[in-house]
Amino acid sequence: MNYFVWDVEKYSVGHADLDQQHQQLLEIVNRLIEHVVLGKSDDFALTEILLELNSYAARHFETEERVLMAIDYPLIHEQKEAHGNYIAKLSQCMMQLEQGGVDFMRLLEFVRKWWEHHILTDDMAFKPLLEKGV
Numbered sequence: 001m002n003y004f005v006w007d008v009e010k011y012s013v014g015h016a017d018l019d020q021q022h023q024q025l026l027e028i029v030n031r032l033i034e035h036v037v038l039g040k041s042d043d044f045a046l047t048e049i050l051l052e053l054n055s056y057a058a059r060h061f062e063t064e065e066r067v068l069m070a071i072d073y074p075l076i077h078e079q080k081e082a083h084g085n086y087i088a089k090l091s092q093c094m095m096q097l098e099q100g101g102v103d104f105m106r107l108l109e110f111v112r113k114w115w116e117h118h119i120l121t122d123d124m125a126f127k128p129l130l131e132k133g134v
């Protein structure tokens with residue numbers, strides 16, 4: 001599984017705070033990949049990284065929704081729904097984790113794909129509006 005390599009051309013959505021948060025989120029996902037793929041640590045350490053990812057994601061969604069509201073982004077409801085679904089899915093995984101029933105590889109695939117799609121598809125959709133300074 002490939003690590004994320006931050007590339008402004010590829011990942012920038014044209015907003016300094018959001019770019020910085022995305023960069024940080026991808027860095028946490030990279031750490032998760034490293035731990036799972038290399039089998040570097042136990043479930044406790046992985047849970048710690050997931051908790052960090054969740055709390056940072058919640059902070060990011062809050063910032064992003066504020067930015068999108070300020071520009072009257074027409075797809076804000078879809079965006080909020082996607083954020084809510086992600087949080088619900090991760091909460092469910094955290095619960096399963098406590099019971100020891102999580103396939104880390106599958107969870108990692110989901111998290112990696114989700115963030116890639118979030119930045120490259122969902123967030124790129126509002127980039128032209130931010131650039132216009134709407």
Ligand SMILES: [Fe+2]
Binds near residue numbers: 060064123
């Ligand atoms: Fe985002």
